[in-house]
Amino acid sequence: MSLVRGGMGLIALSVVLTALVRPTTRADDHERAVAWLNDFEEAKRVARRTGKPIFVVFR
């Protein structure tokens, strides 16, 4: 019984460690997806409303 409890504890610990050290995943990338606008006039309206400066990338 104590062996079973010990095994469960190790599994739980490995799950926690894996969560802490896991590499960046696609889900993380998705969470950091930037909501790019493609219309400068719309960007000016948003900038005026939010007080943020505008970052324009030309590709």
Added chain:
Amino acid sequence: MFDEQLVRPDPELYGLIQQFVPVRIVNMSGVDVSLFQFDYDLTMAIMFLNADEQVYSRYGGRDHQSAEKRISMNGLKNTMRAVLAWHKSRSGASLPARPRQKMTPEDIIGISPLPQGSSNCIHCHQVNEFQWRAQKRQGTFNPESLWGVPLPENVGLTMDVDHGNRVVAVAPGSAADKAGIQAGDVLEVVNGVPTLSQADVQWGLHRAPSEGRFAVQLRRDGQEQTVTLQVARGWRRTNNIWRASVRRQ
């Protein structure tokens, strides 16, 4: 590769981008090039502005040796931080709109705007080509304009890639050397252009005369100074064969 890092930013860059309104433009059709003035031959260029269309800074650059040696992710992040600090310092103050005649690439060569959703595309480098074509038609073309957006090295300056307005080295005997610029100086305004990045330094040089003088404001050991650079005929000329707009002339 740099562009890919913008699409999938690291957490630090993502946090910085979140403090801006991000815009991505992949077609110059209909874009106001009287406002968006930058090095049109770059495959990726960035401009920072506010809602009043005040330009804070530009980012991006390359030369004939490398497409990426003049840019870095740290350099971009440092420029973004400087822009945010400047923007915050003037927060609440609204500037009057500058008098400006909107000019699109289509206006330059007198063609109709491309229809919305058109599969046709005007590339950035074509803006230069359109301007030169129109100038040749009007007899106002200056061949020196083929050497636009000069490198800092053309006046003897080597800039820090990660802190683009900081001087790393000054070539002995160069225009910068004769003006008294030293390694470690931080350039704040070049020929009237506020400089937060190497691209800003280059834009100030872009607007400098083909020969003559222009002022540079700098900070050294916390003290502001203004020096005068004198440039001689041909100072803009450098290897520009990487420029698509020039190759098509």
